Amino acid sequence: MNTPSIRVDLRLIADMVDPDCRMLDVGCGEGGLLAYLEQEKQVDGRGMELSMAGVNECVRNGLAVIQGDADTDLKDYPTDGFDWVVLSQTLQATRRPREVLDNLVRISRRAVVSFPNFAHWRVRTQILLRGRMPVTGALPYSWYDTPNIHHCTIRDFIATCHEERYEIEQAVALNGDGTPMRMAATSALASLLAEQALFVLSRKSS
Amino acid sequence: MATGVPENIAIDDPGKRVVLGEAEKLPLDSGESLGPFTIAYQTYGTLNAEKSNAILITHALTGDQYVADAVHPVTGKEGWWTMLVGPGKPIDTNRFFVICSNVLGGCLGTTGPKDIDPKTGKPYGLSFPVITIGDMVRAQKRLIDHLGIEQLFLVTGGSMGAMQVLEWAARYPDAVFAAAPIAGAARHSAQNIAFHEVGRQAIMADPDWHGGDYFSHDVIPSRGLSVARMAAHITYLSEAALHRKFGRRLQDRVQLTYGFDAEFQVESYLRHQGSTFVDRFDANAYLYITRAMDYFDLAAEHGGNLSKAFTGTKTRFCIVSFSSDWLFPTSENRDVVHALNAAAASVSFVEIDSDKGHDAFLLDEPEFFEVLTGFVKGCAVHRGIE
Known part of the structure; x- marks a missing residue:
């Protein structure tokens, strides 16, 4: 079988995930990452997806995916049920992002969370100079049709991790297409220059 | 024929039969026991040498074992799931060995209330012991043991069939590699x-x-x-x-x-x-x-916690509901999904958009067929079936 191709930002996640692990992809879309990891790393993968079309496509392809919602359905999973959980580009669309994050680090030893950085310079300048809600590559929606209801910046996210005492194991600054940049997401420059960021979190061992 | 069975029900059907429970009676949830008893069943396809390709299909309230026959011996119609089961179908009988048996308490060959009570020489009628979904499944397990199959590749069925699937997965987790309860519930609702x-x-x-x-x-x-x-x-x-x-x-x-x-x-x-x-x-x-359906409450059998029914399960699940089904609605199927998640089970869940109500599971629903086909294929890869 050919190696399935996946998006650049998902490739980064795929490279992090350990072989043979148990993984949950929250918001797995049509299952690209799951299919890739099952084939390339023999991962025992599960998925959750809001859109029925996405779920059906996944299950048609033999993936273990349920129709579900990060806000309501993560609480069912047992503590430490997974080695890795992935929430890619979805946090800003959840109703209660802090609870979602809490559940992610509860149900999995490691949580990968990526999101668009609302403090990127292009976002800042659109608001500052034009006085309009930003529309960028990472945030392609108009104010009236955006699913993103809880925007955050990289610094907001880091502050929340500190408040919640999450361990930040990795912090990767990403450009618009999801390619890693040569700087840590925690750096001052990344706050301005990174269009997206990807964090690997875990519960702090108290 | 004063004590006989009316002709329209005394069916001389050509299906397979086996008498079980002669040496050891079947214990029932009611506390009674039954034996010997007959199980009437049909098989399609061929059991492979490893005995790893057996699929048990469990039928609904008024269904029967003729799941995939071209001509049903009583009604003259096609079997009830011929769209899904047969050569080249989602449950491919060229590839899998499919078993379907008439449930305990049924009326198409398996021992039920219209059969003769050996004690009286007359039909049981209401002296037949009350049976449960658990009893039906224990009887099916005797059949599977009789056929020499240690692990079923898949157990699937809709409605009451789905109840049996869940019972199978909860009671005999090691004997069920994959389970697909369709349009079912873990308990019968008050409605x-x-x-x-x-x-x-x-x-x-x-x-x-x-x-x-x-x-x-x-x-x-x-x-x-x-x-x-x-x-x-x-x-x-x-x-x-x-x-x-x-x-x-x-x-x-x-x-x-x-x-x-x-x-x-x-x-x-x-x-x-x-x-x-x-x-x-x-x-x-x-x-x-x-009555058996009414009594079904899988959580109650496990201290009120449905996820306990599936603790440690390795079975791969695929739950399917239909959007317009108000008899076994999506919400009840989702309860099963939540319980399986809590047990960290491998589970797929799909709600098929259909306006055909509960009956949709018996009808031509291409999206449902594609989902089940994908699930079966994926499981076959994991089970190592050619």
Whole structure:
């Protein structure tokens, strides 16, 4: 079988995930990452997806995916049920992002969370100079049709991790297409220059 | 034939039969035991040398073992899941060995209330022990053991069949590699028990029922059973499906006749459903099987916590519901999904968009077929089946 191709930002996640692990992809879309990891790393993968079309496509392809919602359905999973959980580009669309994050680090030893950085310079300048809600590559929606209801910046996210005492194991600054940049997401420059960021979190061992 | 079985139910069907429970009776949830008992079953396809390709299909309330026959020996119609089961179908009988048995308490060959009680030489009637979904599954397990199969590749079925699938997965997790309960629930809801009670009361209110001893009177409670079927049939459809099929169209007339004939097509349709049903189904079996469904509550068997029914399971699950099914709605299927998640089980869950109500699981729903095909294929890869 050919190696399935996946998006650049998902490739980064795929490279992090350990072989043979148990993984949950929250918001797995049509299952690209799951299919890739099952084939390339023999991962025992599960998925959750809001859109029925996405779920059906996944299950048609033999993936273990349920129709579900990060806000309501993560609480069912047992503590430490997974080695890795992935929430890619979805946090800003959840109703209660802090609870979602809490559940992610509860149900999995490691949580990968990526999101668009609302403090990127292009976002800042659109608001500052034009006085309009930003529309960028990472945030392609108009104010009236955006699913993103809880925007955050990289610094907001880091502050929340500190408040919640999450361990930040990795912090990767990403450009618009999801390619890693040569700087840590925690750096001052990344706050301005990174269009997206990807964090690997875990519960702090108290 | 004073104590005989009416001809329309004494079916000389050509299916497979096995007598079990001779050495060891089957213990029942009621505390009674049954044995020996007969299981009537059908098989399709060939069991491979490793015995790893067996699929058990569990039938619904009024279903039977003729899941994939071209011609049903009683009704003359196709088997009830021929769209799904057969050569080249989602459950491919070229690849898998498919087993389907008539449930315990049924009326198509497996021991049930219309059969002769060896103690009295007369049909059991109401002296047949009350059975449960758990009893049905334990009886099926005896059949699977008899066939020498240690692990079923897949157990699947819809409605009451889904209840049996869940019972199988909970009771015999090591014997079930994959489980696909379709349009089911982990317990029978109050509303569903209520509908069943209407059906049972209709049967028992029929003077021809004779306290369940109708065979001695050479009659069957056909009016009661027919009404039970009519009421139940409404629950299998959706408002949208009824409207699409019948609307308010009149039956064989151009204007209202102001009487109590079947004025509307929907009335005529229901009457037909009722009257054809009594030709193929035993009234007492209907009482017993509806009762078994009412008693089903998988969580209650595990201290009220459904996820405990699946602790540590390695079975791969695929739950399917249909959007317009109000008898076994998506919410009840989702409860099963939540419990399986809590048990960290491998689970897929799909709600199929359909306006056909509960019956959708028996009808041509291409998206459902594709989902099940994908699930079966994925599981076959993991099980190492060619």
